[in-house]
Amino acid sequence: xxxxxxxxxxxxxxxxxxxxxxxxxxxxxxxxxxxxxxxxxxxxxxxxxxxxxxxxxxxxxxxxxxxxxxxxxxxxxxxxxxxxxxxxxxxxxxxxxxxxxxxxxxxxxxxxxxxxxxxxxxxxxxxxxxxxxxxxxxxxxxxxxxxxx
Numbered sequence: 001x002x003x004x005x006x007x008x009x010x011x012x013x014x015x016x017x018x019x020x021x022x023x024x025x026x027x028x029x030x031x032x033x034x035x036x037x038x039x040x041x042x043x044x045x046x047x048x049x050x051x052x053x054x055x056x057x058x059x060x061x062x063x064x065x066x067x068x069x070x071x072x073x074x075x076x077x078x079x080x081x082x083x084x085x086x087x088x089x090x091x092x093x094x095x096x097x098x099x100x101x102x103x104x105x106x107x108x109x110x111x112x113x114x115x116x117x118x119x120x121x122x123x124x125x126x127x128x129x130x131x132x133x134x135x136x137x138x139x140x141x142x143x144x145x146x147x148x149x
Contacts, residue, residue, distance in 0.1 A: 001037060001053050001054065001056060001118075001127065001129045001130060001132075002035070002036055002037030002038060002039045002040075002050065002051040002052060002053045002054065002127055002128050002130075003035070003036045003037070003039055003120070003125070003126075003127030003128075004033070004035055004039035004040075004041040004051075004082075004125045004126075004127070005033055005034070005125055006024070006034040006036055006067060006068070006071065006091060007027065007028070007030065007031055007033075007034065007068070008026065008120060008121050008122035008125075009024060009026065009118055009119065009120050009121065009127065010024055010025060010026040010118070010119045010121065011023040011024035011116070011117070011118050011119075012117045012119075013058075013105075013114065013115070013116055013134070014114065014115040014116075014117065015105055015108035015112075015114060016108065016109050016111065016112025016113055016114065017108050017109055017112075019104055019107075019108045020104060021098050021101070021102055021104045021105055022099045022100040023058045023096075023098045023099060023100075024066070024067055024068070024099055025066070025068065025099035025100070026119070026121050027068060031071070031072065032089060033085065033089065034071050034077065034088075034089045034090065034091055035080045035082075035088055035089065035090040035091070036054060036056065036090070036091055036127065037051060037052055037053045037054035037080070037090070038051045038052040038054070038080040038081065038090070039051040039080070039082075039125070039127065041082055041083065041084055041125060042083035042084060043126075048126045050128040050130070053128065053129075053130040054090070054091070054093045055093050056091065056093060056094070056096065057094065057095045057096070058095070058096055058097070059095045059096075059097075060097075060098075060102040061095075062095040062096050062097045063095070064095060064096045064097065065096070065097050066096055066097050066098060066099045067091055067096050067099075068099070069097075070091075070096065071089075071091065075092075076092065077089040077090060077092065078090040078091070078092050110136055110140070110141070114134050116129070116132050
């Protein structure tokens with residue numbers, strides 16, 4: 001994904017039964033600009049174009065805190081080029097903790113439609129999701145190797 005201002009988006013994962021966990025929480029636009037990937041912040045608002053995406057993962061076993069906690073806590077940031085500001089801070093790729101507790105999803109069915117929602121609460125810019133997926137711990141799925149009758 002790519003976006004030019006981490007602090008103005010909220011990302012939510014919704015299970016088939018409606019249970020949700022916020023992966024990225026909106027806390028307001030306070031603080032410096034932090035890119036997700038290499039956003040194209042000089043594209044035309046009438047004809048936006050994608051920048052270069054980066055791969056971010058959220059996991060209950062992540063060693064990093066949530067993205068905003070990582071950034072606000074002085075975590076090491078990468079840099080990305082910006083046509084407006086020169087080089088800007090960019091979240092490093094890798095695994096992050098969710099902003100909410102993963103226990104919100106306990107007991108939810110694995111089968112069904114999972115939804116990833118990204119809300120931009122400061123509509124002056126844009127962002128792109130190039131791909132996404134959900135991976136489950138294989139120990140949570142019953143062994144289906146023997147024939148089912």
